[in-house]
Amino acid sequence: MSKYESHQTNNLRSNSTKSYSPESNDDEFEEHIDDRNTPTTNDNSISMKTPQSIDDLLDVDDNDNQNEENKEEIENDNDDDGDADDDDDDDDSTRLSIDDQNTSETTRHKKSNEKNGPGVLDVPSPDVGLDVKFGFNDLCPVCGDKVSGFHYGLLTCESCKGFFKRTVQNKKNYQCIDKQQCQIDKTQRKRCAFCRFKKCLQVGMKLEAVRENRVRGGRNKFGPLYRRSRALRQQIMRQHFVSMVKAQQNIMPNGNSIDTVHTSLDITSVTNGNSMQVKSEPEQPNLHSFQHMYSSLQNPTNVGHPSHVHHQNPHPHHPSSTHHSHHYQSSHHQQQQQQQQQQQKSSSTSASTSFNVYPDFFNTNPNVTNNSRMPSFQLNPFNTYNKISSTTYGHSPPSLLLPQTSSLSTGVSTTNTPTNNSNPPSGSSNSSSSPVGQLSSKLLDYQISSPTTTGTNTNNSTSNTSSILSTLTMQQQSIASNDPMNTDNNTGTSSIYFYNHQYLAASYDMNETNNIPEILTKLIESDQAYRCTEVRYIEDIQQIHIDLTRDDGDILVVCSLLDKLCFLMVDWARQSLYFKDIQIDNQIKLLKAAWIEILIIDLIWKQCQQPKESCLNCIVSANGQLLNINLIQNPAVKKLAERYLQCVNDFRQLQWQYPEYLALKYLVLFDPDVQGVTESSLIEDVQEKITNALGEYTTDHNNSSSTSNPTKTSSSQQQQIPTNEQEKFACILLKLPDVRLVGNDLKKLLQLVDRKHDGKLLDGCLLGEMLNGLQSNN
DNA sequence: CTAGCCTTGATG
DNA sequence: CATCAAGGCTAG
Numbered sequence: 175m176s177k178y179e180s181h182q183t184n185n186l187r188s189n190s191t192k193s194y195s196p197e198s199n200d201d202e203f204e205e206h207i208d209d210r211n212t213p214t215t216n217d218n219s220i221s222m223k224t225p226q227s228i229d230d231l232l233d234v235d236d237n238d239n240q241n242e243e244n245k246e247e248i249e250n251d252n253d254d255d256g257d258a259d260d261d262d263d264d265d266d267s268t269r270l271s272i273d274d275q276n277t278s279e280t281t282r283h284k285k286s287n288e289k290n291g292p293g294v295l296d297v298p299s300p301d302v303g304l305d306v307k308f309g310f311n312d313l314c315p316v317c318g319d320k321v322s323g324f325h326y327g328l329l330t331c332e333s334c335k336g337f338f339k340r341t342v343q344n345k346k347n348y349q350c351i352d353k354q355q356c357q358i359d360k361t362q363r364k365r366c367a368f369c370r371f372k373k374c375l376q377v378g379m380k381l382e383a384v385r386e387n388r389v390r391g392g393r394n395k396f397g398p399l400y401r402r403s404r405a406l407r408q409q410i411m412r413q414h415f416v417s418m419v420k421a422q423q424n425i426m427p428n429g430n431s432i433d434t435v436h437t438s439l440d441i442t443s444v445t446n447g448n449s450m451q452v453k454s455e456p457e458q459p460n461l462h463s464f465q466h467m468y469s470s471l472q473n474p475t476n477v478g479h480p481s482h483v484h485h486q487n488p489h490p491h492h493p494s495s496t497h498h499s500h501h502y503q504s505s506h507h508q509q510q511q512q513q514q515q516q517q518q519k520s521s522s523t524s525a526s527t528s529f530n531v532y533p534d535f536f537n538t539n540p541n542v543t544n545n546s547r548m549p550s551f552q553l554n555p556f557n558t559y560n561k562i563s564s565t566t567y568g569h570s571p572p573s574l575l576l577p578q579t580s581s582l583s584t585g586v587s588t589t590n591t592p593t594n595n596s597n598p599p600s601g602s603s604n605s606s607s608s609p610v611g612q613l614s615s616k617l618l619d620y621q622i623s624s625p626t627t628t629g630t631n632t633n634n635s636t637s638n639t640s641s642i643l644s645t646l647t648m649q650q651q652s653i654a655s656n657d658p659m660n661t662d663n664n665t666g667t668s669s670i671y672f673y674n675h676q677y678l679a680a681s682y683d684m685n686e687t688n689n690i691p692e693i694l695t696k697l698i699e700s701d702q703a704y705r706c707t708e709v710r711y712i713e714d715i716q717q718i719h720i721d722l723t724r725d726d727g728d729i730l731v732v733c734s735l736l737d738k739l740c741f742l743m744v745d746w747a748r749q750s751l752y753f754k755d756i757q758i759d760n761q762i763k764l765l766k767a768a769w770i771e772i773l774i775i776d777l778i779w780k781q782c783q784q785p786k787e788s789c790l791n792c793i794v795s796a797n798g799q800l801l802n803i804n805l806i807q808n809p810a811v812k813k814l815a816e817r818y819l820q821c822v823n824d825f826r827q828l829q830w831q832y833p834e835y836l837a838l839k840y841l842v843l844f845d846p847d848v849q850g851v852t853e854s855s856l857i858e859d860v861q862e863k864i865t866n867a868l869g870e871y872t873t874d875h876n877n878s879s880s881t882s883n884p885t886k887t888s889s890s891q892q893q894q895i896p897t898n899e900q901e902k903f904a905c906i907l908l909k910l911p912d913v914r915l916v917g918n919d920l921k922k923l924l925q926l927v928d929r930k931h932d933g934k935l936l937d938g939c940l941l942g943e944m945l946n947g948l949q950s951n952n
Numbered sequence: 953c954t955a956g957c958c959t960t961g962a963t964g
Numbered sequence: 965c966a967t968c969a970a971g972g973c974t975a976g
Contacts, residue, residue: 322956324969333955339971340953364954383970390971391961 327380737941770917
């Protein structure tokens with residue numbers, strides 16, 4: 175957040191070992207708040223995004239009906255909750271798991287075993303250490319210390335709870351004397367308050383849970399969120415129980431490595447502001463003014479637009495002007511954006527004259543990053559999609575390439591698209607004049623040539639403007655007539671193609687599905703069916719060539735590739751099990767929320783299919799290319815690439831398997847918390863099923879148990895290696911935050927690049943719509 | 953300032 | 965009435 179970044183250049187002035195400014199008053203704070211709107215602001219902001227820990231990603235128990243169903247299932251399966259608590263099992267689960275200061279956990283566990291008799295849970299139940307085995311969930315996501323309960327939306331330790339409270343209540347202003355990347359763990363959490371608070375926010379602690387009026391007692395209105403968090407815990411615990419049953423033997427206590435997962439979440443100060451949602455709870459009347467400040471801070475619409483504040487708030491320095499400013503901000507949000515768009519438009523002409531590819535990415539030089547014409551991020555596409563329509567720039571001149579235009583001819587080839595019937599519907603946004611749109615047009619035109627009325631829920635008003643919608647509703651292509659898998663007519667293509675073929679086909683021995691939960695079998699079948707159709711598009715992708723040695727990193731080509739991958743992903747999703755049963759508008763929302771993570775998961779999976787030795791220091795690109803990250807010029811991008819490879823390595827060590835990969839994609843996609851989604855119970859239902867199936871599968875198919883000792887990765891971060899069946903389930907889920915962080919950084923990179931083109935680089939293409947595009951409704 | 957423990961009070 | 969997530973207190 176800019177409050178902090180404004181100090182970035184001053185950080186080094188502090189020669190004290192203390193990494194925070196001990197005292198700061200409100201005035202000072204106000205100044206910092208204002209700093210976000212001053213020319214010293216840059217985009218190297220602390221993400222205000224709530225990463226939504228996997229709790230949020232995987233909450234499965236928000237709905238009362240689901241609750242009942244889940245509870246019933248639990249009782250049937252495990253009966254780990256013997257009492258007649260009619261409140262919810264979640265509370266019990268939480269209490270059980272986090273209460274490590276007494277023996278209730280053990281006794282409860284014993285009790286459940288007794289109740290179940292020998293049939294289900296007749297497994298040795300250690301008298302001690304259950305809390306340890308549950309410990310992966312009992313570690314504070316900020317510092318790894320012992321969790322004391324739900325605090326400000328998360329399970330955190332007591333110290334981080336207090337720290338968060340003090341910071342918010344007292345409007346603390348911290349500074350980092352280093353690079354704002356300090357490792358936060360139990361022993362070092364005091365060393366840098368800046369990074370600690372940053373991490374608090376990033377793991378999802380909720381500013382709005384700190385009460386401005388300091389009223390004590392009671393419960394806040396985040397019940398559903400908390401319940402969902404509990405639900406995940408419950409889910410994981412159930413897997414523990416199931417695993418214990420399966421194991422039929424003593425489980426090696428292991429609670430040692432979960433904190434390493436959390437610490438691996440340390441992110442740079444550049445994580446995307448996208449989708450950070452400090453939700454303003456209407457039923458929470460006593461919002462702390464701090465929240466509003468942070469809310470605005472997270473909103474990059476303010477970044478680089480000092481005039482906004484002055485227009486809106488004549489007394490930005492006055493403390494009272496930020497107090498109770500919520501409604502003010504809300505009511506002016508739209509206006510803000512409109513103003514901003516006006517600025518973007520008015521400045522676009524001159525702005526396009528100096529084009530650099532992501533020079534500002536992670537840039538800490540305010541003189542460079544200050545750019546009043548910089549368009550905003552679309553922090554929350556679900557709030558703002560309707561504000562910036564692709565038609566806003568529809569009249570824009572097509573050539574914004576400037577120096578990079580040459581990359582079109584030198585960097586990419588999209589020839590020989592199979593059976594290309596380039597007849598995009600009139601008005602199709604995919605016949606984009608944007609550079610990436612041009613690069614991608616062949617594939618997209620080919621695909622979106624015939625949007626149909628198959629989507630009964632389609633919003634007609636947007637059918638001509640949304641690439642996502644068009645793709646979702648496009649007519650099913652004939653598979654049989656155009657399926658390279660059935661012919662040899664592609665054998666003449668490059669080895670890359672074959673390589674992709676192997677990857678995308680991801681052939682799976684269905685004989686192995688005997689021991690796979692039924693739902694995963696269905697996922698596999700669904701996925702396999704799609705892989706057969708997907709092959710049609712591979713040739714187009716494989717002909718892309720990325721030249722990392724270019725000064726600009728060949729970013730246009732990379733965007734083009736990503737654009738195509740977006741298309742493939744949407745195409746995959748719309749044909750996927752369960753997803754195709756969801757209303758189109760909800761499909762769009764889910765995809766817009768999950769696309770980047772799914773994309774990354776796909777890439778990681780792909781790379782994991784390759785021998786590690788064959789792609790050391792390389793990113794296996796979707797086009798089959800090995801991209802040596804050492805060729806990346808921009809250090810920040812290189813760092814992102816390194817973090818991506820770290821994820822790859824982490825997954826490798828998990829011995830991630832195909833059903834697990836599929837399940838993870840579904841879990842990311844089926845997020846009932848996505849704003850505006852109306853079929854949340856249905857989505858939750860799917861999510862829960864997948865979660866259960868994944869847990870069951872990892873229990874039955876954990877072949878990584880042989881790797882019994884955690885090993886350290888080459889990096890400073892430690893990788894958690896599952897030491898038993900239970901942990902693999904947790905490890906897989908716990909990789910999601912990492913994936914999300916990489917995704918957010920990637921999104922930020924893309925947005926910055928797009929900004930440099932005044933939003934026209936990706937205008938009209940699917941990638942752009944995913945990134946910034948309009949919403950289909952609302 | 954930190955962090956562990958205590959008090960409070962809405963909730964179900 | 966138990967729960968639990970807020971805020972408060974205070975030794976270190």
